[in-house]
Amino acid sequence: MIQYGGDYNPEQWPLATRIEDVELMQQAGVTLVSVGIFSWAQLEPREGEHDFGWLDDVLDRLAAAGIKVALATATASPPPWLTRKHPEFLPVLADGTVLHPGGRQAYRVSSPAYRQYALRMTRTMAERYQDHPALALWHVDNELGCHVPHDYSDDAAAAFRRWLEARYGTVEALNAAWGTAFWSQRYDDFDEVLPPRSAPTYPNPTQQLDFARFSSDELLTHYRAMRDVLREVTPNIPITTNLMLSTGTKWMDYFSWADDLDVIANDHYTRASDPEAHVELAFSADLTRGVAGGDPWMLMEHSTSAVNWQPRNRSKRPGEMLRHSLTHVARGADAVMFFQWRQSAAGAEKFHSAMLPHAGTDTDVWRNTVELGAALRALSEVEGSRVRARAAIVFDYPAWWGTELDSHPSAAVTYPDRVLAHYRALWQRNVTVDIVPPSADLSGYALVVVPTLYLVSDADAANIAAAAAEGASVLVTYFSGIADEHDHIRLGGYPGAFRDLLGVRSEELWALQEGETVTLDDGTAADVWSEQMHLAPGTEAVRTFTDGDLAGWPALTRRPVGEGAAWYLATRLDADGLQRVTDDLIAEAGLTPGPEGVEAVRRSADDGRSWLFLVNHTDAAATVPVTGHELLRDAPARGRVVVPAGAVAVVREG
Structure with missing residues (x-):
């Protein structure tokens, strides 16, 4: 069974509404809800005084209806x-401003005293509901680091020093790693070290990088x-927390969190301003699967329609809710959940859509909610199957942090947009991609793309080189390999x-000015970056610059390596040029592009069964050659399936 539901906040509603909620959940096919995420003030209205009666009643009603609960620690x-x-x-x-209560997450995770309160509440919840029949999953806190990824308080400073001492052992090793001979920054004792608070000019870059690492680790420690x-x-109840895996969440290194979660859970929201939001959605789903190590995962939150926090919050178009939901399923999700079940009447998120909207059940959103529940029931046999890819994109959070530090050759060199550009070029050809860290086992991939891996360790660089030697086509792009992990x-x-x-x-990095473009010998336009690059024997220039200061110098190179090949792209190509290079790589790697006109992803089971998901984002019907049984x-x-405009088909093949 693919689980279906969303965040449920019964504390916002009277008893009669709660009773109706359970009845409507059954109509919609809801099987799992997250409860208690923001209910600390209701459960403990005064220190040491608890009111669990309302929550007991809610869980009892859900259990009686056969609806399971992901119960929160109520500490968010x-x-x-x-x-x-x-x-x-x-x-x-960083500038000393205190973030006051009135919103949410008004706490510092590095405070030992605060942590004791959070642990006390967690234990109270666990001991009260440990045997409740509705309890299926623990939901720890909520979107850790969403609003406060970095805290610069004195508690954080003390924790940062402890983290540094554990990492480096001696202050001498810290000085070497941070390059403190520069600008008279040498430390004689760990007690002299501070977080990178607001300073007269650029803080030490390695200090900034290590503080980002520490901050991610400190949230994980919490x-x-x-x-x-x-x-x-x-001990027998699985535990997770909802991550925020997307191109917009920068400061948590989720690959380092993965081993501590029993199931990987993700929250994802599309941007209304992005005309290709479905491509970023697919990327984020693949990234979530990468953090999960290829295992099925759960979509803990997304939206039925508009959100409340973007400058202009657009409602979803007909079919968009189903397409978005089933794209996540196609790419490995075994649970589809939303924020939230019933749309709030008050508070900051009252205009955020829900499964049950303000206007009630005589609405398209409610009909979409019921339709999706039926679709997920029809796809129940897909649960537990996996997505298998022969192409990979290397993605690394520390490289993202390092790329976008200050005082670099060009502020226009950014990280997630380039990763997404390369992903989009593969997505356009329906080449399924795994998003993996640089330390991942790359031996099974025919194509490996390494965008802007500015920071890289010796071991990870050797791992990428080994992929080429073993037969992969490896593409490395500009501003990669520049620095070590320090x-x-x-x-x-x-x-x-x-x-x-x-x-x-390359002897010189040649950053292009704003608005400046150069042309390659195939007519491709490029911007942002170029390099004065010399080639070793055996390396060929596939493309060269034809104008600008580096006219005649290589822009794209290829070198045979072992059983494979290593390519280097030394500029930022326009979309058409990048697509042509990607097509060349796909052909060299021996990959077969998927059908045109639809997004196509396959999930496979160990028993040989497979399911082809076909998502049509266009305004025209698409015909795809496939034989099997269409589940929806x-x-x-019989040899083909027609996917109507804006619709989805899922075919059990064979």
Whole structure:
């Protein structure tokens, strides 16, 4: 069964509405709801005084209806009495600004005293509901780091020093890693170290990088502390927290979190301003699967229609809710959930859409909710199957952080947009892609794309080189391999760690000015970046610059490596040019593009069964050659299936 449901906030509603909620959930086919996420103030209205009666009643009604619960630790927003009593818990920005209560997440995870309150509440929840029949999953906190990814308080400073001492062992090793001989920054004791608070000019770049690492680890440590309490009390109940895997969430290294979650859960929202939001959605789903190590995962939150937090919040068009939901399923989700079940009447998220909207059941949103429930029931046999890809994109959070530090050759060199550009070129050809860290096992891939891997360790660089030697076509793009994991430049010429693999050496990085473009010998336009690059014997220039300061110099190179090949792209191509290069790589790697006109992804089971998901984002019907049984319409597919405009088909093949 593919689980279906969303965040349920019964504390916002009277008893009569709660009773109606359960009845409507059954009509919609809801099987799982998240409860208690923001209910600390209702459950503990005064310190040490608890009111569980309303929650007991809610869980009992859900259990009686056969609806399971992902029960939260209720710690996502501390109650006013707590922050009034302990204002020293409040987080602090780099400039010293204190973030006050009135919203949510008004706490600093590095505060030992705050953590004790959070752990006490977690234990109280676990001990009260450990045997409740509705309990199926623990939901720890909520979107950790969403609003406060970095805290610069004195508590954070103390925790940062402990983290640095554990990482480096001695202050001498810290000085070496941070390059503190520059600008008289040498430390004589860990107690002298501060977070990278607002300074007269650029803070030490390695200090910034390590503070980002620490901050991600500190949020994970907070999760682990609550998880350990839950595991002690309820050892047989799986535990997760909702990640935010997308091109818009930068500061948590989710690959390092994966082993601590029993199931990977993700929240994802599309941007109304993005005409190709469905491509970013597909990328984020593939990234979630990558963090899950290829295992099925759960979509903990997305929206039925408009959200409330964008400058202009557009409602979803007909069929869009189903397409978005089933794209996540196609790419590995075994649960589809929303924020939230019933649309709030008050508060900051009252205009955020829900499964049951303000206007009630005589609405398109409600009919879409019921339709999706039926579709997921029809797809129940897909549960547990996996997506298998022969192409991979290397994605690395520290490289993202490092790429976008200050005082670099060009502020126009950014990270997630380039990753997404390469992903889009593969998506256009229906080549299924795994999004993996640079340390991943790359041996099974025919094509490996490495965009802007500015920071890379020796081991990870060797891992990427081995993929080419073993037969993969490997594409590395500009501003990669420049620095080691401490953000120290790799001397001897760019691209540093990848010079030998690629057979190139750049003596000068040639950043292009705003609005400046150059042309390649195939007519492709490029901008942002170029390099004065020399080729080693055996490396060929596939494309060269034909104008600008580097006219005649290589722009795209290829070198045979072992059983494979290593390519280097030294500029930012326009979309058409990048598509042509990608098509060449697809052909060289021996990959077969999928059908045109629809998004196509296959899930496969160990017993040999497979399901082809076909998502039509266009205004015209698409015909796809396939034989099997179409599950959503319960009809045979005899050699082909027609996917209507804006619709989805799922074919059990064979």
